Amino acid sequence: MFSKRSRRVIGAAAAVAATFGLAACGASGGGETTADGRVEVTFWQQKFEDYQQEWFKKNVDAFNASQDEVTVKLQVVPADTWEQKLQAAQAAGKQPDISTLSYGRIKPGVAEGKFAPLDEYLPTEAFSDIKENVSPFVTVDGKHYAYPMLVEPSTVLYYRSDLAEAAGLDPNSPPESWDELIEWSRALTQGDVKGMTVASTAADLGWASWGLQYNACGHLPISDDWSEARATEPCFAELAEFYKTLYQEGLMPQTPKVGYADGMPYGEGEVAMMQGGSWVVGQLKNDFPDVVDTTMVAPFPSIDGDPTKTTASLGGWTLGLDSKSKNPEAAAKFIEYLLAGDPEIMADFFTETGYSKYTVRTSVDEALANDPEASADPFMAVISEKIVPYGQAEPAYPWDVALAMGTAIESSMKGSADIETSLKTADDAINDIIEKQKLSGTATN
Amino acid sequence: MSITADQQRGIIPSPIKAPGKRGAGRFAGIPGKTSPANRDNVTAYLMIAPMVVLLGIFVMWPLVYAFYLSGFEISFYSEPEFVGLQFYKYVLEDPKFWSSLGVGLAYAAMVVPTGMFISLMIASVIKTLSARMAAFLKTTIYVPAVVSTVVASVLFVFIYQDQGLANWMLGALNAGPVAWLNDPATALPAIAVPGIWLGLGITTLIMLAGLLDIPESYYESAQLDGASFVQRTWYITIPLLKNVLLYLFVTGTVAALQMLDLPLIMTNGGPVNATTTPNLFIFNTFRDGSEYSTSFSLTAALLLFLVLGGISVLVFRLISSEKAIDG
Numbered sequence: 001m002f003s004k005r006s007r008r009v010i011g012a013a014a015a016v017a018a019t020f021g022l023a024a025c026g027a028s029g030g031g032e033t034t035a036d037g038r039v040e041v042t043f044w045q046q047k048f049e050d051y052q053q054e055w056f057k058k059n060v061d062a063f064n065a066s067q068d069e070v071t072v073k074l075q076v077v078p079a080d081t082w083e084q085k086l087q088a089a090q091a092a093g094k095q096p097d098i099s100t101l102s103y104g105r106i107k108p109g110v111a112e113g114k115f116a117p118l119d120e121y122l123p124t125e126a127f128s129d130i131k132e133n134v135s136p137f138v139t140v141d142g143k144h145y146a147y148p149m150l151v152e153p154s155t156v157l158y159y160r161s162d163l164a165e166a167a168g169l170d171p172n173s174p175p176e177s178w179d180e181l182i183e184w185s186r187a188l189t190q191g192d193v194k195g196m197t198v199a200s201t202a203a204d205l206g207w208a209s210w211g212l213q214y215n216a217c218g219h220l221p222i223s224d225d226w227s228e229a230r231a232t233e234p235c236f237a238e239l240a241e242f243y244k245t246l247y248q249e250g251l252m253p254q255t256p257k258v259g260y261a262d263g264m265p266y267g268e269g270e271v272a273m274m275q276g277g278s279w280v281v282g283q284l285k286n287d288f289p290d291v292v293d294t295t296m297v298a299p300f301p302s303i304d305g306d307p308t309k310t311t312a313s314l315g316g317w318t319l320g321l322d323s324k325s326k327n328p329e330a331a332a333k334f335i336e337y338l339l340a341g342d343p344e345i346m347a348d349f350f351t352e353t354g355y356s357k358y359t360v361r362t363s364v365d366e367a368l369a370n371d372p373e374a375s376a377d378p379f380m381a382v383i384s385e386k387i388v389p390y391g392q393a394e395p396a397y398p399w400d401v402a403l404a405m406g407t408a409i410e411s412s413m414k415g416s417a418d419i420e421t422s423l424k425t426a427d428d429a430i431n432d433i434i435e436k437q438k439l440s441g442t443a444t445n
Numbered sequence: 446m447s448i449t450a451d452q453q454r455g456i457i458p459s460p461i462k463a464p465g466k467r468g469a470g471r472f473a474g475i476p477g478k479t480s481p482a483n484r485d486n487v488t489a490y491l492m493i494a495p496m497v498v499l500l501g502i503f504v505m506w507p508l509v510y511a512f513y514l515s516g517f518e519i520s521f522y523s524e525p526e527f528v529g530l531q532f533y534k535y536v537l538e539d540p541k542f543w544s545s546l547g548v549g550l551a552y553a554a555m556v557v558p559t560g561m562f563i564s565l566m567i568a569s570v571i572k573t574l575s576a577r578m579a580a581f582l583k584t585t586i587y588v589p590a591v592v593s594t595v596v597a598s599v600l601f602v603f604i605y606q607d608q609g610l611a612n613w614m615l616g617a618l619n620a621g622p623v624a625w626l627n628d629p630a631t632a633l634p635a636i637a638v639p640g641i642w643l644g645l646g647i648t649t650l651i652m653l654a655g656l657l658d659i660p661e662s663y664y665e666s667a668q669l670d671g672a673s674f675v676q677r678t679w680y681i682t683i684p685l686l687k688n689v690l691l692y693l694f695v696t697g698t699v700a701a702l703q704m705l706d707l708p709l710i711m712t713n714g715g716p717v718n719a720t721t722t723p724n725l726f727i728f729n730t731f732r733d734g735s736e737y738s739t740s741f742s743l744t745a746a747l748l749l750f751l752v753l754g755g756i757s758v759l760v761f762r763l764i765s766s767e768k769a770i771d772g
Contacts, residue, residue: 009746080636083732087739090521104735112736113522188599200627201715215502254624255607323522407717436535437737 008030015284025081025227033313037331038071046094046317047078048230049282051352059345070330097325101146101318103137106208107396109320109445110140117143118324122330124166126340134360137393138318140444144431146261146318147339148360152278153312153387155211155300157181158266159273162190162294177305178242181273182397195251197271198243200262207245208260208275208405210313212239213405214392216303221405222430225290226397227440229430231405231423238303240412247413263281267291275300278387279316281356281379295428298381299386307386314391344369355380357389368400395445398437404429452566515744518540518737530671532744540747544718546728546752549631555637560644561652561693565686568652570680583650590646598710601639602626605711626712629719636707636720644700648693654684655689678751695760701754723749 009028010058034040044056045056053076060074075096077085089095101109111116127135127144138146152198161171167187175181185195199208213220216239221231230236246252253271263280269287274280286293300311321333342360347367350359355377361366368374395402408426412419434440434444516533517525571579589597602686604610605625615621625635653747663681669718671763672680673761683690708714712730721729731742 083734087521087734089732091739095521108735112520132453203713203715253606253607254622255627257606343623398737399618399733400735400738409716411717414627414629414716416719429647432538 009099032154034071035166036068038069039327041071041098041325041327041331041334042073042075042096043098043331043334044075044077044100046445047076049279049286049353051282055349055352060202060334061336063334064173068339070327070333072334074192087317092341093324095322095324095329097322099322100149101320102394103148103314103316103318104394104396104399106138106146106318107140107423108398110145111442111444113323114320115145116321116325116328116336117145118147118321118332121321121329122147122340126336129291129361129363131360131362145269145318147335148318149339150315150350150357151316151358151360151388153211153383153391153427154208154315155275155312156278157273157298157300158276158284159184159296159298160291160294161296163193163272169399171296174296175301176307177301178303180250180305182245182249182299184273185246186249189251192270194253196273196275197252197256197265197277200243200247200256201259201306202403202406203307204260204406205409206402207313207315207394209239209241209243209406209409210394211300211311211392212242212303214313215239215300218309220395220397221398222401222427222434224443225441226434226443227308227433228366229427231408231430232337232420235303235425236405236408237419240422242303243289243409244412245420254389256292261337263288263363264286275358278354278358278379278383279353281383282354283356285354285356295380295413298406299382299390308390310390310392312387312391313394315394316386320432324431335410347371358384371388375402397439398431398433400431400437401439448471475593481625486738511743511747514745517740519739519743521739523735528576528740532740532747535741536745536748537558537660541718541721542748543724545591545721546749548721549702549704549723552633552704553698554642555634555695556640556644556701557694559637560634560648561690562696564645564648564652564693565682567649568656569682571653574658583653586649588643589647590644592643594643594706595710597639597643598707604713605635627716629716632712632716632719634700639711640701640704640707644697648697651689651693652686655686659685695757696724698760699757700757702753716751723752 001266023114034416041375042058045053047053056076057074060072064071086095086099090441101115106115122144126147130138130148134148137143138144157174159171159174163170164184167190167298169184169187175184181196188195199205210220213236217230217233219230221233221236222229251271253265257267260275261277261279262292263274263276263283264287266274266276266280267284269291281297284295299307302309302311317337321331321335325331343361344361344367346359346364350357350364351371351374355374356379376378407429409420410420411417411425416422417425454627471708503614514525516527516529518528518532519525564735567582571586574582606612607622607624612622615623623631625631657681664677667677667681690729703721704722705723708720708722708725709728712720723745727742727745729739730745732738733742
């Protein structure tokens with residue numbers, strides 16, 4: 001997720017420091033050779049949950065020790081500063097050889113010539129191991145421009161069974177429609193504890209509402225060939241109304257402390273239910289073990305209660321190779337080692353995540369099948385059986401389009417304008433983006 | 446700060462004599478002799494040379510180059526494409542650019558006059574105090590100036606939380622709670638409060654320096670004529686502080702229009718762009734990630750440069766500084 005994780009205030013403070021102080025420092029364009037004759041490649045990893053930083057470091061060290069030709073230099077970059085730091089590095093020709101990439105960034109990046117195809121560096125078996133439904137996420141014109149790492153649905157309903165029971169609700173039959181969810185939220189809002197939390201800023205809503213945009217309308221607010229906006233359709237008004245009710249009735253925190261991707265308010269007991277990505281399972285297990293026992297997950301309610309409609313977009317991360325890398329072969333060697341090589345390496349990763357993310361390779365599935373803990377995890381079962389099968393890939397259109405829709409929902413929620421005007425503004429903005437960024441006919445979904 | 450009458454009237458004694466007839470008359474026709482005026486000129490040029498060179502490298506050239514680049518659709522991965530003034534048109538057509546200017550002006554309108562009024566009041570009080578008390582108050586009032594904007598932002602974010610200090614105080618009055626930073630109507634004023642607080646120290650000290658420059662005899666005379674505090678302020682203090690006020694107003698307005706860090710940290714420009722100041726708009730478009738946005742944000746920055754320059758000129762025109770009087 002671009003710039004969406006860890007939106008804590010302190011994180012933003014660090015962002016400012018990093019932006020103005022460090023933007024152009026510390027990068028290396030690779031292509032260097034160390035004194036002992038090893039080729040040096042740089043790898044920028046976006047900062048995720050703490051355990052991920054440890055996992056990446058451990059495996060980079062293991063790769064560097066496993067051979068004597070390539071040294072990978074790992075640099076962790078906070079999500080909030082990622083884009084500006086990367087752009088500054090690209091302008092100076094100091095961009096990393098390898099970087100973490102979300103699925104949504106691959107196709108627009110390929111159109112701009114940012115990534116090199118991996119096909120000539122990795123063996124064919126590496127690509128045939130990628131699951132069929134994930135392969136198109138990284139493929140453009142038959143070439144693979146990144147190697148997928150994981151898939152994670154962006155929308156899951158988390159709720160506290162103890163608080164539901166105390167409010168006279170049956171935790172074993174969670175809300176299935178938006179109306180039911182609002183009733184639950186009203187029943188669970190008591191004192192300082194709010195019933196629900198959802199994304200509430202344009203930057204979060206831009207991506208966190210993709211699943212529900214599909215749910216309400218069956219499509220996103222742009223035509224399939226990206227030639228015109230569709231934001232004024234009545235189904236999007238229903239979506240905006242849903243968000244507006246939650247916010248204006250005070251059923252969710254009015255000033256959220258953190259962004260959508262962070263499950264802290266739920267973990268700390270400030271809310272009884274939460275819309276969150278599957279990754280929050282990992283965060284709860286690691287940081288808030290006390291609430292895990294009383295937490296249940298369910299597919300996010302659907303507009304009309306139909307559980308087979310999409311509620312989540314399938315986001316996730318990959319590693320991509322920069323088209324300007326001076327040592328593409330050496331860089332690809334590391335990508336192959338980490339993501340496409342020994343399945344045990346990635347199996348170890350998914351174990352570390354607390355089974356909150358999902359595999360993209362058949363061989364890793366097989367490695368995990370022997371892990372009894374994985375198959376017994378209650379959260380994993382619900383998410384992989386009831387949410388992932390109906391998930392949709394993240395759209396490949398420019399972020400501006402997503403932001404325009406996110407702004408419309410936020411505007412409706414917070415009363416800057418009525419729903420109709422907000423959606424009209426988004427529609428105009430999307431049409432403007434189509435014209436100025438010459439999007440018509442370039443759809444790669 | 447003390448602005449003397451001479452400085453105001455533009456008759457600053459200059460070490461650089463105007464070259465011209467005098468030198469030409471006395472030393473004309475004497476080969477190998479350099480006139481003192483020319484020597485002075487050489488020294489003067491040498492002394493300003495380092496600054497001119499540095500300004501040239503770090504200000505003038507980047508500015509010229511930025512204007513040149515704004516004619517291209519910049520790409521870091523392929524040849525830039527010349528598009529002429531296309532991006533100027535795009536920026537000027539973008540409602541978000543104009544709305545960000547509106548936010549910047551509204552923020553300046555909240556912060557600058559309020560800050561100046563509070564500072565004038567505090568400075569007036571400090572002036573009447575004993576030296577010891579005044580020193581204590583001056584230090585106290587200066588503290589916010591040394592607090593980093595980032596720290597102040599984080600502090601105020603906590604104050605504005607649902608269960609924060611601001612809502613606790615409202616609760617004590619049986620009102621609220623208010624979603625200070627998440628309501629489009631209250632977010633900008635909520636950000637203006639730390640903005641005023643941070644600027645208070647320097648503004649007050651400058652005001653105080655200006656106040657102390659006004660001869661006490663004016664006030665004594667006015668008091669003998671029975672002028673009240675308000676009359677003394679209106680007829681003596683404000684006219685004689687005109688240049689100080691003008692300086693503070695122009696620098697304050699330009700700084701407020703360029704505000705970036707408070708809204709970036711406290712609201713990230715939200716809710717619904719209600720706190721997206723011009724610089725934050727430019728920053729957000731830059732970090733948008735697409736190559737289109739690189740050229741767009743560059744052009745928006747150049748246009749903002751023109752707007753800020755225009756506003757400064759306008760302010761100077763409206764409040765003509767040459768006519769200022771001083772004791």
